[in-house]
Amino acid sequence: MRLCWPVERYRVLTTRRVTGTVLVVWLVASTAVGLQSSLELGPNLCNINWKKPFTMTTNTSGIVSASIIVGAPMIFTVLVYARIVLRVRSAMRGSYKPPVAFNWDYELTKANMYSFFLFGIFWLPLGVAFCISVVKPVSPKIVVYLAWFALSKSCFNNLLYCVADRHFRSAYVKLFHYCCCKTTVSFSRRQRGDGGRSSGDVRLRVHIIHSYASPASCRPAVTRPNGRDIYEL
Incomplete structure (x- = not known):
């Protein structure tokens, strides 16, 4: 938001408001996933039968839940990132001299963008397996292995931010020295x-x-x- 707003509106983004917004987002996401799991509006990997091929049936509730939980947030995120990139590039072409905080925010935003696209790469194989299971059965082992592969994306977040953001990289270097010396x-x-x-x-x-x-x-x-x-x- 600071990248899309003028400097005089930066004071609106206080620590308390940002923290409250993050908590609200987590609450909405947890509620949506909880309802999806309790009402069985989509695939449940905990109930996979290892002796039977994995199959899914096309139903309206599953399509709606997938669109709300997965599709809508991903489309919204892509649109926000596209707006940020266009806004920053147009600002850089003029006589605007960005403050230091602006460059820091943009660098962190790019790291978040890389993390988002990496998230899509890790989860795409599992999504493809779900789509194929609607047409023909899929081995349950393949589904479980792809699910673990998707979840393993979190293990690479630290490496990604270390490479993409110099502030994270500096913090990791200091942490290394802190642990060793x-x-x-x-x-x-x-x-x-x-x-x-x-x-x-x-x-x-x-x-x-x-x-x-x-x-x-x-x-x-x-x-x-x-x-x-x-x-x-």
Whole structure:
């Protein structure tokens, strides 16, 4: 919406409103899928009989439910993405200087578009199998395998966003460094003047290393600030 609106209307998209809109969309989607499953208005993969070929019959309720749950949202999404692309390209041709947030939003929108089309690629084989089952029986194993293939699309979302969006890519790089070099555990013990051991002066310090530029930041080090031995792991 920020890509299609002028800058002065950006303030309408507050965090609370965006979060509320996302929750409403999820509520509507969950309700639609719940009604489809409870009323059996389409294929139910949980009730597949492995000993019998998978067949579907053409009925009005199944066609209507598929159009509402799958067809309408996909067409709406394609139209929205097409409008965004045309709007951005027309704005770039003129003297409009987009703000930094505009470029960030467009980059994230393109990543979402790639994810949407990848969703269609992963689910298309299962849809084709459903269509074929109306004409002739299909092996139940093929239907189940294609269903798992469709659901596996979620496993590739992180890789897709890492490649398509530099902010996600930067976050993944930081997460990698955080996991590999994150913990600096420092044990420090103050020695008495007579060489005896201090009874209560033992410190355990845990913090995150923020400098990742040098490989030396991940190496253990031993220092002696103020007469204390500090071992960093």
